[in-house]
Amino acid sequence: MSKHEEILSYIEGLEIGKQVSVRGIANRMKVADGTAYRAIKEAETLGLVAVNDRSGTVRVAVKGQKVANRLTFGKLAEVANADVLGGLAGLEVEFSKFVISAMQRESFKRYLSPNGLVIVGDRKEIQNLALREQNAVLVTGGFDVDQEVVDYANQLGIPLLRTSYDTFTVANRISHALANELIKKDVITVGDVFHQKRATLREEDTVKDFLDLVKKTNDSRFAVVNPYNVVVGVIAMRDVTNKKNDTPLNKVMTRANVARASMTVASVSQKMIYEGYDMMPVVYENYSYAGIITKSELLQSLQKAQEESQVAHTFSDNIANCLVEKGSAYTLTVEPFMINSVGTIANGVFAELISQVVQRVFTKRRRRNIIIESLNMHMMGAAAIDNVLEIYPKVIGETRIGAMVDCEIYHVNNIVAKVLVNVQLT
Incomplete structure (x- = not known):
């Protein structure tokens, strides 16, 4: 193995977030600075490292490599638009909590904890x-x-930051960043649930190769790749029915719709259900093959996410928390965050409100997951702050895979809106 390859192997083995420098690599690997520089540049091309304006060159996760969402001091510096005055080595350390220094030194000490952030003004002792x-x-x-x-x-390698913002603004920005990070952690992506490196076939393989692989793996669907490992199609048992054993797969395969590992499970499941797919190949950003995802696994992960979700501050959750079940109807009091610029309830709130009501209707009917295909809304009145709305949903048609729901919204016996919703049932 050449020195160049040894350096690349060393960089690949570094922890995500670790700093990389020419001098450090050169000293550790006993090579010239030029050799270290060329290896780091190639590592950047391969996606192993990235250059950050504030923290320099750091080891990053390559496409498809799982890494937990983390809020680091480097990200906090960006959120607060802060300059890094010292402690550059600690920017990739994960942040735990922040505290505002608005008390005497003796009282302040008990609020400190490792990897925390202290927001302070011109107080050297603090x-x-x-x-x-x-x-x-x-x-x-x-x-x-x-x-x-x-x-x-x-000396300690602990970040020292400075921003021109006042304390109130900075605290709000950090609180918002923490809330967003919690939501991101709760969103399941394809990369969390897909099967890596499942068996594939080449486009020049034959029907016989497919049948042999079916016997070997007990799977009935496979991704088809070209010599560059790029997905070009999908082959299933129905595609080879009544075909000769020597028929090339590129003559009978189905054109592949693919999912990227970074896509959310919700968006991919909607596509799979709408298109009728039972399996989709998963690819990296360069469209090279990564693995497969099945419809049953997607639906199971969606159901699990709904049961385990700990996030309670999204727009959807705020609307859901305002809904009160009242017999076969639902009531909601219009709150200030729901109105538009002219003082009436916003159309987007209406749409989310109906979505929540329809979801509850089918949850009661033991249909756990639905996907809304269309929502036709007819506004017949206006609703202002503190108005109490009554929503009356009615299922007017249902099949094995879909349903139609009619929703009427009233305020004091006056109809405000009528909505017709088409949904897919999963």
């Missing part, structure tokens, strides 16, 4: 205390920071 207790420091208001504090942060 800055030093926070660093000593393994907390990053964010100085608000754009105040100058004593060089002694900067040197101390560099």
Whole structure:
């Protein structure tokens, strides 16, 4: 193995978020700076490392490589639009919580915990205390920071940040970032559930090769790839019925619709149900083959996500929390966050409201998952803040795979809207 390959192998083995430098690689691998530089540039081309304006070159997850969502001090610096004054080595450390320094030194110390963030103004003693207790420091208001504090942060490898924003604005931005990160962690992607490196066939293979692979694996559907490992089709048992054993697969295969590992399970499941697919190949961003995903696994993961979800602050959840079941109807009081610029309930809120009602209707009928195909809304009145709306859903048609629901919305016996919803049942 050449030195160049050894360096690439070393970089690939680094922990996600680890800093990479020419001098560090050169010293560790006993090579010239030029050799280290060329290897790092190739690693960047391969997607093993990325250049960050604030933290330099760091090891990153390649496409398809699973890595948990993390809110690091480097991301916090971007959220707060902060300059990094010191402690560059700690930017990829995961952030735990933040605290605002608005008390005396003695009282403040008990609120500190490792990997926390202290938001503080021009208070040198608090800055030093926070660093000593393994907390990053964010100085608000754009105040100058004593060089002694900067040197101390560099010595410990703990980030020292400075922003021109005031404390209130910074705290709001960080709270918003934390909420978004929690939502992202709750969203299941194809990369979380797909089968990696399942058996494939080449487009020049024959029907006999397909039948042999069916016997070997007990699977009945396979992705077909070209010599560059790019998915070009899907082959299933129905495609080879009454075909000769020497027939090339590229003559009988079905054109493949593919899913990327970064796509959400919800969007892919909707496509699979609508198109009638039982299996889809999963590809990396360059369309090379990664694995497969099946419809049954997607639906199971959706059901599990609904049961285990801990997020309760999305727009949909806020609407759902306002809905109250009342016999066969539902009621909702219009709140300020639901209105538009002219003071009436927004159309988007109406759409989400109906979606929630229809979902509850079919949950009661033991149909756990639905996908809304169309929603036709006819507005016949207006609803303002504090108005109490009554929603009356009625299933007017249902088949094995779909249903139609009529919803009428009233306020004090006056009809406000009438909505017709078509859904797919899963």
